[in-house]
Amino acid sequence: xxxxxxxxxxxxxxxxxxxxxxxxxxxxxxxxxxxxxxxxxxxxxxxxxxxxxxxxxxxxxxxxxxxxxxxxxxxxxxxxxxxxxxxxxxxxxxxxxxxxxxxxxxxxxxxxxxxxxxxxxxxxxxxxxxxxxxxxxxxxxxxxxxxxxxxxxxxxxxxxxxxxxxxxxxxxxxxxxxxxxxxxxxxxxxxxxxxxxxxxxxxxxxxxxxxxxxxxxxxxxxxxxxxxxxxxxxxxxxxxxxxxxxxxxxxxxxxxxxxxxxxxxxxxxxxxxxxxxxxxxxxxxxxxxxxxxxxxxxxxxxxxxxxxxxxxxxxxxxxxxxxxxxxxxxxxxxxxxxxxxxxxxxxxx
Amino acid sequence: xxxxxxxxxxxxxxxxxxxxxxxxxxxxxxxxxxxxxxxxxxxxxxxxxxxxxxxxxxxxxxxxxxxxxxxxxxxxxxxxxxxxxxxxxxxxxxxxxxxxxxxxxxxxxxxxxxxxxxxxxxxxxxxxxxxxxxxxxxxxxxxxxxxxxxxxxxxxxxxxxxxxxxxxxxxxxxxxxxxxxxxxxxxxxxxxxxxxxxxxxxxxxxxxxxxxxxxxxxxxxxxxxxxxxxxxxxxxxxxxxxxxxxxxxxxxxxxxxxxxxxxxxxxxxxxxxxxxxxxxxxxxxxxxxxxxxxxxxxxxxxxxxxxxxxxxxxxxxxxxxxxxxxxxxxxxxxxxxxxxxxxxxxxxx
DNA sequence: GCTCCCGTTGATACCGGTTACATTAACCGG
DNA sequence: CCGGTTAATGTAACCGGTATCAACGGGAGC
Numbered sequence: 001x002x003x004x005x006x007x008x009x010x011x012x013x014x015x016x017x018x019x020x021x022x023x024x025x026x027x028x029x030x031x032x033x034x035x036x037x038x039x040x041x042x043x044x045x046x047x048x049x050x051x052x053x054x055x056x057x058x059x060x061x062x063x064x065x066x067x068x069x070x071x072x073x074x075x076x077x078x079x080x081x082x083x084x085x086x087x088x089x090x091x092x093x094x095x096x097x098x099x100x101x102x103x104x105x106x107x108x109x110x111x112x113x114x115x116x117x118x119x120x121x122x123x124x125x126x127x128x129x130x131x132x133x134x135x136x137x138x139x140x141x142x143x144x145x146x147x148x149x150x151x152x153x154x155x156x157x158x159x160x161x162x163x164x165x166x167x168x169x170x171x172x173x174x175x176x177x178x179x180x181x182x183x184x185x186x187x188x189x190x191x192x193x194x195x196x197x198x199x200x201x202x203x204x205x206x207x208x209x210x211x212x213x214x215x216x217x218x219x220x221x222x223x224x225x226x227x228x229x230x231x232x233x234x235x236x237x238x239x240x241x242x243x244x245x246x247x248x249x250x251x252x253x254x255x256x257x258x259x260x261x262x263x264x265x266x267x268x269x270x271x272x273x274x275x276x277x278x279x280x281x282x283x284x285x286x287x288x289x290x291x292x293x294x295x296x297x298x299x300x301x302x303x304x305x306x307x308x309x310x311x312x313x314x315x316x317x318x319x320x321x322x323x324x325x326x327x328x329x330x331x332x333x334x335x336x337x338x339x340x341x342x343x344x345x346x347x348x349x
Numbered sequence: 350x351x352x353x354x355x356x357x358x359x360x361x362x363x364x365x366x367x368x369x370x371x372x373x374x375x376x377x378x379x380x381x382x383x384x385x386x387x388x389x390x391x392x393x394x395x396x397x398x399x400x401x402x403x404x405x406x407x408x409x410x411x412x413x414x415x416x417x418x419x420x421x422x423x424x425x426x427x428x429x430x431x432x433x434x435x436x437x438x439x440x441x442x443x444x445x446x447x448x449x450x451x452x453x454x455x456x457x458x459x460x461x462x463x464x465x466x467x468x469x470x471x472x473x474x475x476x477x478x479x480x481x482x483x484x485x486x487x488x489x490x491x492x493x494x495x496x497x498x499x500x501x502x503x504x505x506x507x508x509x510x511x512x513x514x515x516x517x518x519x520x521x522x523x524x525x526x527x528x529x530x531x532x533x534x535x536x537x538x539x540x541x542x543x544x545x546x547x548x549x550x551x552x553x554x555x556x557x558x559x560x561x562x563x564x565x566x567x568x569x570x571x572x573x574x575x576x577x578x579x580x581x582x583x584x585x586x587x588x589x590x591x592x593x594x595x596x597x598x599x600x601x602x603x604x605x606x607x608x609x610x611x612x613x614x615x616x617x618x619x620x621x622x623x624x625x626x627x628x629x630x631x632x633x634x635x636x637x638x639x640x641x642x643x644x645x646x647x648x649x650x651x652x653x654x655x656x657x658x659x660x661x662x663x664x665x666x667x668x669x670x671x672x673x674x675x676x677x678x679x680x681x682x683x684x685x686x687x688x689x690x691x692x693x694x695x696x697x698x
Numbered sequence: 699g700c701t702c703c704c705g706t707t708g709a710t711a712c713c714g715g716t717t718a719c720a721t722t723a724a725c726c727g728g
Numbered sequence: 729c730c731g732g733t734t735a736a737t738g739t740a741a742c743c744g745g746t747a748t749c750a751a752c753g754g755g756a757g758c
Contacts, residue, residue, distance in 0.1 A: 019502075019503070019744095021743090021744055021745080022744065022745060022746095023744080023745095031707075031708085032707065032708045032709070033708090033709095033710095033744095033745080033746090034707070034708060034709080034710090034746085034747080034748095035706085035707060035708075037745070037746060037747080038706095038707090038746095038747095040745095041746085045705075045706065045707085046706075046707085047705085047706060047707090050706080050707085062501075062502075064475075064479055064502065065479075065744080065745070066421075066479070066743085066744050066745065067476075067479045067480045067745095068417060068420050068421045068426070068743080068744070068745080069421060069713090069743075069744030069745030069746085070744080070745050070746075071417050071713095071745085072415075072417045072418060072421050072713050072714070072715090072743090072744075072745070072746090073712080073713055073744080073745045073746040073747080074713085074745085074746070075713065077417070079460070079480070087442055087445060087446040087449060088442070088443070088446050090439045090442070090638055092442065093436055093437065093439070093441065093442035093445075094437070096436055096442075096461070097436040097437050097463070100436060100461060100462070100463055101463070101465070104462065104463075104473070109460050109462070109476075109477065109480060110460065110461050110462070111428070111458050111459065111460050111461075112445070112449060112459050112460075112461050113449070113453065113458070113459070114446070114449055114450070114453075116450070124453065126413075127416075127458075128458065130413055130414075130415065130416045131416045131428070131458060152411075153368075153411075153413065154368070263642060267642075288638070288639075289439055289637070289638070289639045290637075290638045290639035290641070290642045290643075292639070293612060293616075293639045293642045293643040294642035294643075368714095370713090370714055370715080371714065371715060371716095372714080372715095380737075380738085381737065381738045381739075382714095382715080382716090382738090382739095383716085383717075383737070383738060383739080383740095384736085384737060384738080386715070386716060386717080387716095387717095387736095387737090389715095390716085394735075394736065394737085395736070395737085396735085396736060396737085399736080399737085414714080414715070415713085415714050415715065416715095417713080417714070417715085418713075418714030418715030418716085418743090419714080419715050419716080420715085420743095421713090421714080421715070421716090421743050421744065421745090422714080422715045422716040422717085422742080422743055423715085423716070423743085424743065
């Protein structure tokens with residue numbers, strides 16, 4: 001078996017500086033680059049015998065087409081981005097999972113970026129927007145003007161759990177009526193004095209939950225607090241809140257803006273001899289895995305579905321769909337566990 | 350203020366088909382593309398007055414340099430990849446977090462890919478390798494030959510929690526001595542008959558944990574089981590194992606390969622009236638958030654650090670470090686909670 | 699035997715940046 | 729007044745693919 005260009009192969013093996021390009025393959029196979037490209041793309045305008053020669057050359061040179069060259073020529077990245085405030089917490093991973101799964105199936109890579117409240121977040125997101133065909137943006141990671149700028153550039157954007165921006169699709173979960181379900185359920189337990197833990201300024205979701213909570217408490221004819229007990233999003237924040245709450249006189253129940261807060265709160269309370277749910281009931285939001293083991297009553301959100309939808313929306317836009325922006329709202333579900341108080345008939349479990 | 354090229358702007362605004370390129374900017378500013386490029390890169394070989402004109406043109410045309418063009422010319426992607434078996438579970442998110450954080454700081458985007466046991470995983474990973482400057486591969490996601498192939502192509506690879514491959518760096522956590530700590534601790538509780546739950550074939554980590562477990566049990570002079578009780582990685586798998594274990598006569602303790610298994614097992618046991626730790630003790634691995642609330646004794650691994658290290662290793666390789674492959678082993682930590690049995694002196698908490 | 703057509707293929711202009719090298723002009727000392 | 733620097737800029741060749749369009753060879757139709 002002769003090997004017309006064995007030397008090239010050898011050279012490459014010792015110094016893999018210069019990578020092998022489509023032109024090397026063309027030369028090796030004795031055809032033009034156009035033909036190699038056609039063979040690569042599976043075009044039917046190439047003679048079987050030629051294709052075979054090309055394939056042999058590709059094999060011999062161990063050629064892999066450069067994604068960069070290809071993307072530049074095709075003017076598409078074949079990649080989507082997703083932006084998060086923070087990837088920690090059990091919550092976001094699910095969204096990414098749903099997103100990545102769909103994107104992968106559609107042949108797109110996924111670029112992730114978590115902003116961590118860095119002041120350079122806007123810049124980073126703009127940069128990311130230049131590397132993708134479409135971008136999903138979660139929560140309050142980036143200013144509205146930046147989103148608008150990206151939309152203006154022609155990059156499709158879908159917002160997740162975030163206030164709408166002109167020209168961008170969005171997906172979010174239902175909060176107001178879920179808050180109402182929570183309150184209504186708590187009322188059946190006989191709880192009266194209700195507090196809300198979480199900072200509405202932090203996120204649209206929390207703002208809606210707080211609003212829904214207040215409205216529902218009002219509607220139930222109970223005394224609604226004027227203010228939420230403000231706190232961050234982490235277990236520590238919940239633990240700290242326990243101190244404030246005990247100082248101010250414990251309510252019957254604390255509705256928390258997310259599970260981590262609720263869990264931190266419960267733990268801190270119990271450390272101080274306050275029993276949950278006997279002395280005070282607690283509810284959360286998200287239904288993270290730990291909530292199940294802690295017996296936390298909470299609101300389940302279809303996070304994975306949210307990610308998947310975002311990916312599909314982007315795909316549609318990238319594929320040329322230019323209809324009016326869509327705004328999906330996913331339904332949530334109340335998950336009742338021990339922490340909101342046991343009904344007599346449930347007490348056996 | 351006159352506007353030599355206002356029409357271009359207008360045209361662009363109505364039809365954002367053709368994006369504005371560096372040549373448009375050059376024309377608008379009355380300079381060459383080289384000068385624009387230099388101005389963009391902040392070269393000091395451009396006259397302040399010229400730079401100003403260029404900046405004005407960039408502003409006027411709302412020019413954003415194409416990352417693709419730039420990457421092609423610079424022959425670097427400015428992006429790293431990370432490959433996972435599955436992004437679900439509370440475990441991987443932490444690794445990604447550490448990885449992304451460091452990569453972002455180093456100016457690299459992060460591409461994620463989760464293989465989900467798809468048969469096309471090898472292909473997907475190879476494709477990904479063509480889009481990045483470096484790749485982190487977690488666990489048993491892809492065959493050794495594929496890793497070797499990527500290394501051969503000259504793309505730096507770091508393996509995480511996976512058997513080593515020639516030419517690739519690796520990071521993993523210590524398993525054998527951690528298993529020994531677990532067993533030794535269990536012995537102090539007076540436990541004798543020990544079982545191991547998890548499938549050593551599934552992952553290198555589990556294989557090491559099983560081996561370490563056996564050795565430690567042996568060393569303690571206790572009867573070591575010949576076989577692990579095989580199971581997957583999820584809570585369901587743990588729950589299913591509960592049935593088998595009860596059928597075979599309960600041991601004193603079940604050492605599980607990860608927390609999800611342990612949690613599923615504990616829950617299923619308690620549902621059947623088997624008390625943990627009184628009737629049987631259970632330990633896990635990973636220290637996920639839920640473990641804390643379930644009171645699960647487990648082994649904590651520095652997942653975030655693992656991701657961060659991987660990112661730094663890749664950075665070094667990409668920057669030209671061609672020293673011998675490194676193989677870091679991170680230390681783990683036994684976290685004792687209720688599930689392994691209460692010592693008298695701990696009983697008050 | 700001579701068009702015409704079609705299946706293949708090649709040459710080359712892109713895609714949008716970077717950068718080596720050439721060029722120009724101003725400023726220097728002798 | 730002149731050769732030699734040096735700062736600032738332009739020209740054009742890359743990077744590695746895709747795709748258009750022209751060209752070519754051979755069989756069908758007349």
